[in-house]
Amino acid sequence: MEDHPQSTLVDVAREAGVSRATVDRVINGRPNVKAKTVAKVRDAMARLHYRPDPLAAGLARRSxxxxxxxxxxxxxxxxxxxxxxxxxxxxxxxxxxxxxxxxxxxxxxxxxxxxxxxxxxxxxxxxxxxxxxxxxxxxxxxxxxxxxxxxxxxxxxxxxxxxxxxxxIDNSAAGRTAAMLLGRFLAGQKGAVGVLVGSLSLRDHMERCFGFSQLLGREFPGLRILPVVEMRDDRDLAETAVRDLLKAHSDLVALYNAGAGNQGVAAALKAARKTPRLVFVAHELTALSRELLLAGVADAVIAQNxxxxxxxxxxxxxxxxxxxxxxxxxxxxxxxxxxxxxxx
Structure with missing residues (x-):
């Protein structure tokens, strides 16, 4: 049978009806390629008498x-x-x-x-x-x-x-960590706890809420978690949400913000001047959350780098x-x- 010294990876891809990247995956034995596709590529290589060029492979690695x-x-x-x-x-x-x-x-x-x-x-x-x-x-x-x-x-x-x-991060563990800190800070107080998220469709926010409610309900039965409020990580929506929580729940003792919008949370807390002040646990160390910790508005920040x-x-x-x-x-x-x- 006639040899094909000029056959290239592109020729094999065209012959097999797949992409160049798929041919490269098959040649290098990488995962996530269907067995049927592997067979098609190998058949095309055999028909074209294609042999991988080690020098070309080295150049590809430096691409x-x-x-x-x-x-x-x-x-x-x-x-x-x-x-x-x-x-x-x-x-x-x-x-x-x-x-x-x-x-x-x-x-x-x-x-x-x-x-x-x-x-x-x-x-x-x-x-x-x-x-x-x-x-x-x-x-x-x-x-x-x-x-x-x-x-x-x-x-x-x-x-x-x-x-x-x-x-x-392991967001369920982060939520449990937030619950443990919040419960310890409250030192036996009873009352309602408000929870804010950007969206429950964000897996990290949902998992934080799950971990938070899981531990708080088990370890601190005197604390009642209110329905979660979604605020799209928007500071204005967060401020409105906290104002509404303060107005609707006289026994509100703590807030957990599993998302962003901490500037709005802080604005609502400062305006309310609630005594004793609410325990507040937030996420992510930013310039703002640093200021809130230093000012005593926030008690703890759960963070990732x-x-x-x-x-x-x-x-x-x-x-x-x-x-x-x-x-x-x-x-x-x-x-x-x-x-x-x-x-x-």
Whole structure:
């Protein structure tokens, strides 16, 4: 049979009816390729007498990688810190021949987020997204993965999707931690506890609420959790929500904000001048939450490191592109607890 010395990876992809990336996956024995597809690629390689070129493979490993981070719009200070951290790792990425684009979208709108993901160019070598756990978003993530674009969920997960990995804290544990601190601060007081979230469709917020109610109900039966209030991480909606809680519940003794909008919570608490003051536990160490701890408005802040998370997401996508192993412990995101006395 005639030899085909000029056959290339592109020729194999065309012959097999798959993408170049899929051929590369089969050649390098990477996971997440269907057995039927593997057979098609190998048959095409046999027909074309294609042999992988070790030099070409080495050059491919040194090729450029372009990633996209999909972040929320809005005034969420933690997400703004995350965006800053993504920008500051540009030099490190460039040394690894990798580059990051950033897209902002209303993550509280599943249709908008799903559309944004569907419209991303398939030329990206990976996507990191602060995700909403919604069927539309899950389907869009799965379509990206099917098109050979690995996806990492960041801060908020979509566990039923085909995403590569979740980068974030154990949010159920974070909620339980918040409940333990709040209950201990109250020191035996009885009464109502208000809970705020950005959205229960955000997996991180939902899991925090679950962990919070799980522990508070078991360890502090004298405390009554009020219905959760969703405020889309908006400071004005958060302020209105707290004002309404104070007006409707004279026995309100504490607040737990599992989302953002702490500026609005603080404004409502300061205006109410309630005595004794409410215990307030919040999330994420930002310039504002630091001020609230120092002023005694907030009692504790449960935090995660946005720089660690941004770098971890980039490392995971880069390791996937280079087919290199990760160091699992390096990618574990810790839960931090900050009080006024231990602020960094």
């Amino acid at each position: 450029r990688h372009r990633f996209c981070f999909v972040l929320p719009t809005g005034t969420n200070a933690f997400m703004q810190d995350l965006a800053t951290q993504i920008a500051t790792m540009g030099d490190w990425l460039a040394r690894n021949r990798a580059f990051v684009d950033r897209v902002e979208v209303d993550v509280f709108d599943p249709q908008a987020l799903a559309t944004a993901l569907d419209e991303l160019p398939r030329a990206y070598d990976g996507v990191a997204v602060v995700a909403l756990d919604d069927p539309l978003v899950r389907a869009s993530i799965d379509r990206l993965v099917a098109d050979d674009v690995p996806v990492v969920t960041l801060i908020s997960d979509v566990p039923a999707s085909r995403r590569l990995r979740f980068v974030g 946005p720089g660690h998370e941004a770098r971890s997401a980039a490392r995971l996508l880069l390791s996937r592109g280079l087919d290199e192993a990760i160091i699992a412990e390096q990618e574990r995101i810790r839960i931090d607890i900050f009080l006024r006395e231990n602020l960094p």
